Amino acid sequence: MKSDKLKFFAFCLAVLLAPLPLSGSYLTNVLVFVGVNSILALGLNLLLGFAGQISLGQAAFFGLGAYGSGVLTSVYAFNPWVAMVVVALAVAAFAFAIGFPVLRLKGHYLAMATLGVGVIANIAFNETVDLTGGPSGLSGIPNLAIGSFTFDTDLKNYYLVWGFALVMILLSLNLVNSRFGRGLRAIHDSEVAARVMGVNARLMKVQVFTLSAFISAIAGSLYCHVMTFISPTSFGFNTSVELLTMIVIGGFGSVYGSILGALLLTMLPEILRTFNDYDIIVYGLLLVVMTIYMPGGLVKGVPALFRRLTPKKAKEGANA
Amino acid sequence: MRKLITTALALFTLLCLSTVAYAAAPIKIGGLFAVTGPASFLGEPERNTAQMVVDEINKAGGIKGRKIELITYDTVGDTTKAVQLANKLIKNDKVVAIIGPSTTGDSMAIIPVVEKAGIPLISCAAGSKITEPVKKWVFKTAQNDGLAVARIYEQLKKEKKTKVAILTVSDGFGSSGREQLKAQAKVYGIQILSDDTYGPKDTDMTAQLTKIRGSQAQAVICWGTNPGPAVVARNAKQLGLKIPLYMSHGVSSKKFIVLAGDAADGIRLPSGKVLVADLLPKNDKQKASLLSFIKDYQNHYKAEGDHFGGHAWDAVMLLKGAIERGGDTPAGIRNALETTRNFAGIGGVFNFSPRDHAGLTKEAFTLVEVRKKDWVLVK
Amino acid sequence: MELLNQVSQFVISGLATGAIYALIGLSFAIIFNSTGIINFAQGEFVMLGGVLTILCINALQLPLLAAICAAVAGTTVIGLVFERLAIRPLKNATPLALIIITIGASILIRGLVMLLWGKDTQALPAFSGNDPISVAGATLLPQHLWIFGVTILVIVGCRLFFHHTISGKAMRACSFNPRAANLVGVSVGRMVLFSFVISAAVGSLAGVIIAPLTMTAYDVGVMLGLKGFCAAIMGGMGSGLGTVLGGLILGALESLGAGLISSGYKDAIAFLILLLILFIRPQGLFKKGETDRV
Incomplete structure (x- = not known):
């Protein structure tokens, strides 16, 4: 447990110092989005990596958070912080309500149902033109502010988003090691066995679904205040798939793996740009090859690879 | 050792020579186009055209002897990527102006970025929201819907x-x-x-x-x-x-x-008139621009230039004019853009003013009808 | 009377679209039934069918029928390669890993087609003209009849294959219990390969016969795949006829929703009904419930 705390502090330090060498570079801006995606990936990983419940509609909660905050602050002039809390609670309540019927389903049926929720939400963003601006988007969303201090630069937003991300990470770490977390993993391994052992599997699944929706909604609120403009294309099926990919690449059921996945996938376009128009092919290939040869994601795969190649470095690599 | 010194010397001379040759550093402009993704039918001809026009300008000696360097990125029609790439163009590539993006969504998303940084943007998207209300740094070439x-x-x-x-x-x-x-x-x-x-x-x-x-x-x-x-x-x-x-x-x-x-x-x-360029009367102001665009595009890409590419043609040419008159600083370019009058481009005849950053009237459009697989003008 | 005519047009157009969903749904079900895999690259097979046909006509100057055969054969080979390279290497994969692999493969196939073929939408000429036919107050195109005809042929073919041939029966055995099938001497690996081959062929055939109506491009597969998946789920992911009915119902609902309620929300209506079906009858509309094996 002590090493866990140490790891977290080291990570905090890394987050704190990361923008310094980048001063003024646009990479700070990219890291802001890495932060948003980290929160999203973390939310999904709780559901998928720990409880083993697939969701292809995570973008719906992200979008509801973003549109909720966006509409309340730009149209109805709510205080952004109040809006963020109200929206996150409302989204969580919504998730709780649909969680019962949705999570009764398993495997590909669950995938299809969550996908359906995602598609319906996206259509709603597109069609409620009077409220959301429809496909041409919603602009004029204010930046977040504390008193007269406005989060209006990349650096300020970076600390804002990562502040939230760190809180979420801490929350997840504690959750994973709690009684609740152990229950979740039991469901993941065998739901029937977990039930027999007295875990209220159904309720727990809904609870973690709700939590994951809550976290995604917060990420949505942050995203809309950072961007100050949102449009429905950011909350479609592709986004849900991208989030899934982050977890697969980073590491299934690993808190830091989610962050790593978010970092890699958000930076990937930068790296792939050297491939010019071929980037989409490399992206697809990466997904297939990674899943076949590194099913645990980088967090588990890379240390394993290290161990095989250079036995000495094993310890270093395994610290994720 | 001697070999090393010789190499170093050679390199040094080469470096000096090259600085002399390129005494005037190129003027960097950025381009954001949705080259792939659902809006690629806009982004691809736009990027191609922008690159073509810049090449032509450089071949003809550049602007006041200085070459133009066009740096383009693909937004995939994704607003988040558009924002990141706009930041990259401004902060890393240090461009003096940006052309694009191709879609209204991408354009709306990066407007806060360019406004804050004070970099002129000439959008190639059609949504009238882009320039209504007028934003200080934002212009557009695509005709308003x-x-x-x-x-x-x-x-x-x-x-x-x-x-x-x-x-x-x-x-x-x-x-x-x-x-x-x-x-x-x-x-x-x-x-x-x-x-x-x-x-x-x-x-x-x-x-x-x-x-x-x-x-x-x-x-x-x-x-x-x-x-x-x-x-x-x-x-x-x-x-x-x-x-x-x-x-x-x-x-x-x-x-x-x-x-x-x-x-x-x-x-x-x-x-836009590009479709019926050869049917236009000789005294039409745009005719010269239109015919040269169509000819150049055919030579470069062996394909028909369309009016989407035309948006990028207009954007680069407007920028060229603005740099000639206002210098190579973002503020100078912006001010010169705003005073552009009677620029006969592909999309129409542009007249920018402090109250109008779209610059076109409905004369930019002609009504055409399809007859026997070709266009005819509707009278 | 006018309303009646309208409704009949909605239903008939909807059924025509639905027949396509049914074919794609069937191709989903074929793979799922012998492997338990939901192949998210299924839509790309559909896309390949149309794209390859147009390619064969334009580049190789083949006559229509030859081009169609070549395209279906080509897609089948791609399905075979896909199974060998992406599915076979994985042993004991979780459903999730398979979902991600097939999503990755679909991105890959789409990207390759985009680069090799371009981003333009292209049209395939109709098989037998474009003169509308009048049926029960509604109008149809000859191509719609092709769609219905091919769909029926494929259903009958599948039925005969799975119930009356040794290979078909072996594939069904694999779906019920792979281990038991293996024990009685069925090569499960070969059956998996087989299912990908048949599924790719059916999917691409669907792509070919709608290309004259809807045109085709590198990115048409996503939405068609999703709708086909929907149809298969509605039909309970397996029972051949159930999937077909699922597709037809989905198509009709969409069209009626667009015509009578709201065109903007038509997909939402379709998905909402899908969700309701999942909640109330997760085993599909036409299938008896099963108990979980532990």
């Missing part, structure tokens, strides 16, 4: 048709058109009897058209980009819809006629 709508309504009014049905695609382009269609209807005394939409990937629109067939509409106006409108045209023919079908400028390329086949016959649409 509103102008296209006005051109259609004017024609309907001339023919004393007052009842229409509209069918728009549910993406940025379609919804912007839908807004304009509804907003301007009253001005022209037109009544919208049915207001339907279809999805960008829909494959069958007979349901919507059947509904329209049952209404009293005297014309159908469909707002979308390929391939949707081609499907609408084919479905309309299948259903035997007798009333005239109007399309938007979103399909004003030969491609539409190819896709819709026989069903395209008789369809009318407002189009």
Whole structure:
């Protein structure tokens, strides 16, 4: 447990110092989005990596958070912080309500149902033109502010988003090691066995679904205040798939793996740009090859690879 | 050791020489286009055209002896990526101006970025929201949707048709058109009897058209980009819809006629003049620009230049003019852009002013009709 | 009377679209039934069918029928390669890993087609003209009849294959219990390969016969795949006829929703009904319930 705390502090330090060498570079801006995606990936990983419940509609909660905050602050002039809390609670309540019927389903049926929720939400963003601006988007969303201090630069937003991300990470770490977390993993391994052992599997699944929706909604609120403009294309099926990919690449059921996945996938376009128009092919290939040869994601795969190649470095690599 | 010194010396001389040769560093401009993704039909010709125009300018000696360097990135039509890439152009590449993005969504998303950084942006997207209200640093070359709508309504009014049905695609382009269609209807005394939409990937629109067939509409106006409108045209023919079908400028390329086949016959649409350049009278101001654009594009890419590429042509040429008059600083370029008058480009004759950063009138559009797989002007 | 005519048009157009969903749904079900895999690259097979046909006509100057055969054969080979390279290497994969692999493969195939073929939408000429036919107050195109005809042929073919041939029966055995099938001498690996081959062929055939109506481009597969998946789920992911009915119902609902309620929300209506079916009858509309094996 002590090493866990140490790891977290080291990570905090890394987050704190990361923008310094980048001063003024646009990479700070990219890291802001890495932060948003980290929160999203973390939310999904709780559901998928720990409880083993697939969701292809995570973008719906992200979008509801973003549109909720966006509409309340730009149209109805709510205080952004109040809006963020109200929206996150409302989204969580919504998730709780649909969680019962949705999570009764398993495997590909669950995938299809969550996908359906995602598609319906996206259509709603597109069609409620009077409220959301429809496909041409919603602009004029204010930046977040504390008193007269406005989060209006990349650096300020970076600390804002990562502040939230760190809180979420801490929350997840504690959750994973709690009684609740152990229950979740039991469901993941065998739901029937977990039930027999007295875990209220159904309720727990809904609870973690709700939590994951809550976290995604917060990420949505942050995203809309950072961007100050949102449009429905950011909350479609592709986004849900991208989030899934982050977890697969980073590491299934690993808190830091989610962050790593978010970092890699958000930076990937930068790296792939050297491939010019071929980037989409490399992206697809990466997904297939990674899943076949590194099913645990980088967090588990890379240390394993290290161990095989250079036995000495094993310890270093395994610290994720 | 000696060898090393010689190499170093050689390198040093080379370096000196090269600095002399490039005493004037190139002027960097950025381009953001949706080269892949759902809006690639816009982004690809735009990027190609921008690169072509910049190459031509450099071949002719650049601007006041300085070369232009165009740095383009692909936004994939994703607003988040557009924002990141706009930041990259401004902070890392240190460009003095940005051309694009291709879509209204991407443009709206990066407006806060360029406004804050004070970098002039010439958007190639059509949404009128981009320059209404006027933003200090934002200009655009694509004709406002509103102008296209006005051109259609004017024609309907001339023919004393007052009842229409509209069918728009549910993406940025379609919804912007839908807004304009509804907003301007009253001005022209037109009544919208049915207001339907279809999805960008829909494959069958007979349901919507059947509904329209049952209404009293005297014309159908469909707002979308390929391939949707081609499907609408084919479905309309299948259903035997007798009333005239109007399309938007979103399909004003030969491609539409190819896709819709026989069903395209008789369809009318407002189009930039590039489509009918050779039919224009000799005294048309734009004719010279249009013919040179079409010729250059044919030489470079062995394909027909369309009016989407034209948006980028206009943007680069406007920028060239602004740099010639206002220098190579962002502020200088912006001020020179705002005072641009009578620039006859591909999209129309531009007249920017502090109150108008779109710069076009509805004369930018001509109404054309498809007849025997070709365009004719509607009188 | 006018309304009645309209409704009949909605239903008939909807059924025509639905037949396509049914074919794609069937191709989903074939793979799922012998492997338990939901192949998210299924839509790309559909896309390949149309794209390859047009390619064969334009580049190789083949006559229509030959081009179609070549395209279906080509897609089948791609399905075979896909199974060998992406599915076979994985042993004991979780459903999730398979979902991600097939999503990755679909991105890959789409990207390759985009680069090799371009981003343009292209049309295939109709098989037998474009003169509308009048049926019960509604109009149809000859191509719609092709769609219905091919769909029926494929259903009958599948039925005969799975119930009356040794290979078909072996594939069904694999779906019920792979281990038991293996024990009685069925090569499960070969059956998996087989299912990908058949599924790719059916999917691409669907792509070919709608290309004249809807045109085709590198990115048409996503939405068609999703709708086909929907149809298969509605039909309970397996029972051949159930999937077909699922597709037809989905198509009709979409068209009726667009015509009578709201065209903007038509997909939402379809998915909402899908969700309701999942909640109330997760085993599909036409299938008896099963108990979980532990």
